[in-house]
Amino acid sequence: xxxxxxxxxxxxxxxxxxxxxxxxxxxxxxxxxxxxxxxxxxxxxxxxxxxxxxxxxxxxxxxxxxxxxxxxxxxxxxxxxxxxxxxxxxxxxxxxxxxxxxxxxxxxxxxxxxxxxxxxxxxxxxxxxxxxxxxxxxxxxxxxxxxxxxxxxxxxxxxxxxxxxxxxxxxxxxxxxxxxxxxxxxxxxxxxxxxxxxxxxxxxxxxxxxxxxxxxxxxxxxxxxxxxxxxxxxxxxxxxxxxxxxxxxxxxxxxxxxxxxxxxxxxxxxxxxxxxxxxxxxxxxxxxxxxxxxxxxxxxxxxxxxxxxxxxxxxxxxxxxxxxxxxxxxxxxxxxxxxxxxxxxxxxxxxxxxxxxxxxxxxxxxxxxxxxxxxxxxxxxxxxxxxxxxxxxxxxxxxxxxxxxxxxxxxxxxxxxxxxxxxxxxxxxxxxxxxxxxxxxxxxxxxxxxxxxxxxxxxxxxxxxxxxxxxxxxxxxxxxxxxxxxxxxxxxxxxxxxxxxxxxxxxxxxxxxxxxxxxxxxxxxxxxxxxxxxxxxxxxx
Numbered sequence: 001x002x003x004x005x006x007x008x009x010x011x012x013x014x015x016x017x018x019x020x021x022x023x024x025x026x027x028x029x030x031x032x033x034x035x036x037x038x039x040x041x042x043x044x045x046x047x048x049x050x051x052x053x054x055x056x057x058x059x060x061x062x063x064x065x066x067x068x069x070x071x072x073x074x075x076x077x078x079x080x081x082x083x084x085x086x087x088x089x090x091x092x093x094x095x096x097x098x099x100x101x102x103x104x105x106x107x108x109x110x111x112x113x114x115x116x117x118x119x120x121x122x123x124x125x126x127x128x129x130x131x132x133x134x135x136x137x138x139x140x141x142x143x144x145x146x147x148x149x150x151x152x153x154x155x156x157x158x159x160x161x162x163x164x165x166x167x168x169x170x171x172x173x174x175x176x177x178x179x180x181x182x183x184x185x186x187x188x189x190x191x192x193x194x195x196x197x198x199x200x201x202x203x204x205x206x207x208x209x210x211x212x213x214x215x216x217x218x219x220x221x222x223x224x225x226x227x228x229x230x231x232x233x234x235x236x237x238x239x240x241x242x243x244x245x246x247x248x249x250x251x252x253x254x255x256x257x258x259x260x261x262x263x264x265x266x267x268x269x270x271x272x273x274x275x276x277x278x279x280x281x282x283x284x285x286x287x288x289x290x291x292x293x294x295x296x297x298x299x300x301x302x303x304x305x306x307x308x309x310x311x312x313x314x315x316x317x318x319x320x321x322x323x324x325x326x327x328x329x330x331x332x333x334x335x336x337x338x339x340x341x342x343x344x345x346x347x348x349x350x351x352x353x354x355x356x357x358x359x360x361x362x363x364x365x366x367x368x369x370x371x372x373x374x375x376x377x378x379x380x381x382x383x384x385x386x387x388x389x390x391x392x393x394x395x396x397x398x399x400x401x402x403x404x405x406x407x408x409x410x411x412x413x414x415x416x417x418x419x420x421x422x423x424x425x426x427x428x429x430x431x432x433x434x435x436x437x438x439x440x441x442x443x444x445x446x447x448x449x450x451x452x453x454x455x456x457x458x459x460x461x462x463x464x465x466x467x468x469x470x471x472x473x474x475x476x477x478x479x480x481x482x483x484x485x486x487x488x489x490x491x492x493x494x495x496x497x498x499x500x501x502x503x504x505x506x507x508x509x510x511x512x513x514x515x516x517x518x519x520x521x522x523x524x525x526x527x528x529x530x531x532x533x534x535x536x537x538x539x540x541x
Contacts (some may be wrong), residue, residue: 003437011427024051025063027070028079030125031056035079042073069271107131110175114170118150123162126153131174146177147195152306153187160209207245210328215239218335221371226337228365230356234340234389239372243334248325261315270307335372339364340389 028039029048035054043050051060061069073079087153097105111129118127128151134144148170152158158166167179183195218239226235339361342354365384374380379509519526 004473008431008435011431015424022049022062024060025066027059027061027066029054029058031059031079032126032389038078039073041071042076042078046072052523056120110174113174115161117169117173118152121160121162121166123156124155125155127151129170130514133174146174146319148174149186149195149200150180150182152184152192158192160212164209167193184422207243207328210244211241213239214243214330218333221333222337222368225367225371226339228294229360229367230339236338238336240334241330242334243327244331246325246326247327248323250323250325252319252321252323254319254321256317256319260314261317262312265314266311267268268307268309268311270309272305272307274305309463332378333372333374335368335380335382337364337368337382337384339384339386341386353388361386387476416467450538 005037028035031039033056036052036059039059040050040052043059046069048061048065052058053060111131114131115127118124120387130149132147132149134146138144150166163184164179167182167186170178170182181195182193183191184193218241219237222237222239223235226237227233233506256468259480270279339356341356345356346352361384365382367515368374369382369383372380372382374382
């Protein structure tokens with residue numbers, strides 16, 4: 001009885017405890033130890049029940065209190081994300097702090113704000129940012145550029161574009177920081193971005209990223225257009241793009257002799273007249289200008305000379321061309337397309353394979369050439385090959401769910417709740433069958449009041465059969481009357497007397513058993529009654 005009582009108390013205590021617990025929901029997850037301790041401290045101050053899971057990184061509280069608690073935590077800046085932001089200046093005294101402390105606080109605040117911004121990205125679970133801000137030098141040539149290092153805890157993989165976006169995000173937030181000076185490392189120690197390779201290394205990395213991005217873009221385009229013909233998952237595409245990494249700068253100057261323009265013209269005309277005079281004496285008059293010979297005598301015939309000079313300067317047209325070819329030009333493109341055949345189901349239910357016709361492959365090749373911008377002079381190649389894949393397609397017939405199927409579609413929470421209720425019902429059934437039912441059976445079997453002087457039960461009794469068996473007497477019947485009735489065809493008076501004796505013996509045995517159980521249940525009262533009988537017996541004698 002003690003064991004049964006303990007089991008009953010434990011069972012009903014579990015049921016009461018389980019149904020008295022509130023429905024718990026997730027308040028925060030993936031918290032740092034510092035943030036988790038601060039949040040737990042605030043919950044204990046407000047006397048709010050909580051549970052922790054996952055080494056304390058996940059905190060659960062009653063679901064009805066989640067919105068209110070989140071707003072209260074946000075008003076106090078929790079969770080802080082493992083670092084402090086610009087709210088650090090709200091707690092200090094700006095007048096008593098030195099410039100060194102102010103600079104350190106500014107650096108901590110900037111690192112904390114960048115950490116929060118990076119953690120807001122989809123695939124970043126946690127981040128830590130370190131900034132190196134060199135002191136200002138007197139001369140600009142002695143100035144060192146700032147640097148940054150970032151450690152990321154990721155939920156997945158980051159592609160080159162996302163890594164470049166993080167570098168530009170940090171570089172834009174810090175004055176004088178360049179994206180190629182930012183190093184990024186994940187939680188596994190892999191170097192995602194090298195900040196010590198310099199501008200040349202950054203240019204090379206940019207060319208590789210450009211090549212990878214071009215191949216990925218072309219592959220996606222080709223797969224999309226081929227899958228629309230052969231089906232999803234029934235085509236494999238590989239693209240190889242060869243880029244020209246060298247940077248070429250060329251200059252050319254061209255003169256056109258047929259195209260000329262007169263730039264300047266210069267004309268000059270000269271006329272000269274000369275004559276020889278006759279021989280005469282030399283005198284002062286002859287030497288004077290305009291003097292004529294004496295006596296009207298003339299000289300010899302005069303000599304006249306004319307000179308014309310013209311100079312024309314022409315400008316010939318000239319073309320100067322400077323061409324700079326940056327690295328990353330597409331030099332050659334190769335595309336390989338592998339398509340699967342045609343599958344059909346026979347009458348026997350087996351899957352048969354048929355290769356695709358060559359005409360269909362030619363059309364697929366023409367579509368691929370058009371999609372990638374095929375250039376034969378550049379040396380591009382496109383190959384479309386039909387081969388059977390190792391894994392045959394699985395034909396699954398999708399049927400629309402009926403009303404009963406929709407009702408029978410359970411979520412994970414519904415299944416767990418049903419299992420919990422099933423366990424409780426099973427325990428209840430076990431308790432009823434193993435504890436309650438035997439107790440009720442014992443009570444009803446022992447609580448049979450005597451009828452007719454206490455020799456027989458009111459609901460009838462047992463009658464002995466001639467063959468030695470027993471039969472149940474009908475309710476309200478008297479064994480003495482039944483024995484005094486007419487005899488049966490095969491029954492004798494002695495057999496009736498024996499049956500009556502057996503019935504009376506059974507009734508007495510039940511009475512004795514009932515008295516024994518009463519004595520066991522109340523031993524003190526039984527002892528008192530017996531003592532009373534013992535003391536009363538000599539007096540009556």
